[in-house]
Amino acid sequence: MERNLHTDDFEQLLREKSEEFRMYPSKRIWHSIYNNIHPGRKWPSVAMSITLITTLLLVGYLNTKNTGFYNTSTEKLTNGKANTPNHSPLVNSTTLTGQTGTEAPTSSIKNTPIGLALKNNLRQNAVSTNTPILTGIKAAGSPALEMAVANQPALSGKIIVSKDQPSVNVPLFTEPFQTVAKVGVIQKSTQRQPDNISHDQIVTISDEPAVLTQVQKIAINDILENVLPEDYGSSDRYRKIAVSIQNRSSYADNNLTATTQNTQDFVSTREREWIENYALYNRPASRKWANKLSWQMYATPSVVYRSLYNDYNFGTTLNATPPLAIASNGDINDDVIQKPSLGFEIGTGLQYSISKGIKITAGVQLNYTRYTSNAFQNTHPVATRLSMHDYKTNMTYEEYRTTPYSNKSGPEPIKLHNQTVQISLPIGLDFKLIGNENLQWNIGATIQPTYVPLGKSYLISSDRRYYIKETSMLNRWNLNAGVETFVSYKSSNGITYQLGPQFRTQLFSTNNKKIAVEEKLLTYGLKFGISKTLK
């Protein structure tokens, strides 16, 4: 490439500034690149990710369960005279809830509206009035910790303050800690108003190491880091925190190359700058599955065949009566005249690309299967028998039935439709054989756990002379397997179209295994599908 130098002042400025500009990609990008250039080493990272996610979920779940533990300890702290022998509750719940004069039970914070009232107050004020809720936190000497609460209609001037009395207020804040921390962040991004804090509005929180749990300490630190204004950096500890905040704010400044004369004109407030830089450099990581997950729907008109099979290993009849003489000793498939019929399949599912050429698919699918038996309708029902297997004894026995349908001859020809409605959950893999990003030839295979809610079967009698209508012996649960090959084309609008033949076979008999004649359905179809990548 001829690298020209289009140098006037303007282009020079553009080039210089653009060269200075750097952005730091998230780790995810490198992992994706690594997985792409080392496909064979992907699995360990996938396994690690699954393990990590499981661990995180477990930890999250356990932490959620532990909330009860903190509440319990809260109750102990509040109730137990041994723990707080001379301490009356510092914040009167009646004051907070506006029920002056009524002494609220302090025995159970969990059951009183104090926590909720405070939480709601904080939330409402933070959202609706945009007033700073917690305007400052400062230390009044170790181990006491003072939390200033100002500009709160519900709290201001009503909170009893006592520096001398170690309070039991920690439990009060146990529940809304997260809310408070978030409020702090909001406040930081709006405007700091550290002024209107009177001593009367200070709530003392006991900070005894033996009493405060680690979680509470972390939460308090969280609040401190988020809401402490510079004016309150009086003690060493909080001065450090203030400096830390200062550093955090100025981090982006230092990182953004040298200043120009016009810098001041651009920066209206430090907060604004901080928010802008924060938004730029701390964006949440994009979804891992983006561009890998696609949603698919498909339809398959199909032709349904059947395969009949009689297991002759079950020999001896258990009935007292001798078995009926069968019309023919040949293959059962030759004794019946059955024709394939049209069925269909519709489904939807998700596909996840685990590499460039392999996709995992899963979804839900509805199949309608049908084939036809050519028979004759008799005027009157005829008694016949149905061969059954007894799996306990490995013997064949016969059950008596009546039927109007004859297989061999009768006054009126009739077509009997054997049909099922199946709901399946296909899970499988698609492999790309050849092709580029837009046009591909793929093969796929699925295994399909299947439920059969509806169906109608016409079973052949023991002597193969009659058809017996039977619906109660349907196998409700079955397993199917499918293989397919298809050509897919990805259009410019991001939708992928696919077309190709599909073969689906039933792995277990349509009917109960007690029926001697096993029937398996074979479906040949032409599948048409569309899929769209999810972003």
Added chain:
Amino acid sequence: MTEELMLAGCLTNNAASQEALYSRFSPRMLGVCYRFAKNREDAEDMLQEGFIKVFSQIHQYRGEGALEGWIRRIVVHTCINVLKKNKKFSDSVDITFASGVGIREEGIPSIMQAKEVVECIRLLPIGYRTVLNLYAIEGYSHKEIGNMLDIEESTSRSQYTRAKAMLEDVLVKKKIMLKPRAKTPFFGATAIK
């Protein structure tokens, strides 16, 4: 790790060398992608695609010129390919689309220095922005840009002229740049008001 070592490692598909190369060049290359992309996510996708190409074609680097330049060229071409796949892009390259496009004052971010320049570039319509990026910053000629974007060379020129004027306007408004001096008219010509 020196560049030679990194290159040697990358040629043998050594993961550590590849990561070192990625770590060294990815921040600047993401900046490049960001100038072309609609948002940071798209920029990261471009970067990812670009580096996959870099690692798969690293054996084609013959040591002629700087490695960074070679990587940058691949990344820029990847960005262009991604943009070209987007139909909206090809529409917006149309010169008629861009005429009369203005920048709203309130849409201009108040951010600093290099970042602010890049953000101002990103405020331009995508057709303008791409041509400007390629010509003024990446140093491609209008002929090359025309070939890359499947547009006429003259279209590239006019797009650039308008992009430049618009960007100048933005930069002046944001006081990043002083108002450019009016060009002296050609000898004997009269400036049209």
